[in-house]
Amino acid sequence: MTKIVQMEGYEIHHPKFTLKTKVDKSGGLTLEEMEKRMGKKMAALTEQYLASIPAVIEIIDTALSKLEKGKGGIAEQEALFRQGHDLKGMGGSFDYPIMGTIGEGICTLTSDDIELSKLNLALIRVHLDLLAYVAAKRIKNDTDPNAAPIIAALAEAKPK
């Protein structure tokens, strides 16, 4: 049972069960063994992730095109931010940190503190083109020989 200590204006609860009571202190895998297990799966997972990128590009392009034509609204801005956010979180997780950087750029350019009329659509388009290039060439990070123009373009593609 949870022990509850009454204080002045609040209570301190000591839950009976903690994670410590639910894990064994021995018999586990080392981190190296876990990483080895994960390494065996990573190539297949990355392929599945890369296979999902064309759909991401399509969603970004659709939303961006609407905004460029003056037909888009907050929903399109939010869609762009969401795709950027997912790229930012997952690019690095799937060993494509450069996609994470592109996603972060899209997030910065579409965050909700930027008014719809002040979105820098041209720079968002640059990010989309870079994403398409990186996905097509399978550029993982800045050590890739094909990455130099991307790194330069990303450095340039910042709001002035």
Add this chain to the structure above:
Amino acid sequence: MTNYYNFRNLSVIFVDDNRNMHMLMKSILLAMNIVNARGCYDAKSCLAKMLEDPADIVILDLSLNPENGLDLIRRIRQGERGVDAYTPILVVSGQTKLSNVVEARDAGATEFLAKPVSVGSLYDRLVWMVENPRVFIKASEFIGPDRRRAMRGYEGMERRK
């Protein structure tokens, strides 16, 4: 001989609205020997799964389309529908501004891990959570792990680099 934690008996629910993240998280948890891992895409199914079979830990993203992960944390801490309000909650999010971490802490999150996520970073944070349990504070405007003891924040990520 060095002993390593065996996570095999842990029951985990992870909540993320992205299919790729599900794939990745399931694989990471399996690599860590956590076989009882259930994924869900929204708050409603998370609460339903918690009721059906309580989890030892909930891992969730802050950005759940169309919901907000912060709301889910608050609902768990309120014990909505009878879920265990003391369940440890690990936020795994790409929203990594200090304000995001503080908001998660104030909503009642136990720990915060910044994406990108890897076996190393998740292992690091789970070991931290096992070894550093926190008491709960219940006040008029807050229920959750004691905020006076800081979350691990970014420290673990930096150490893993």
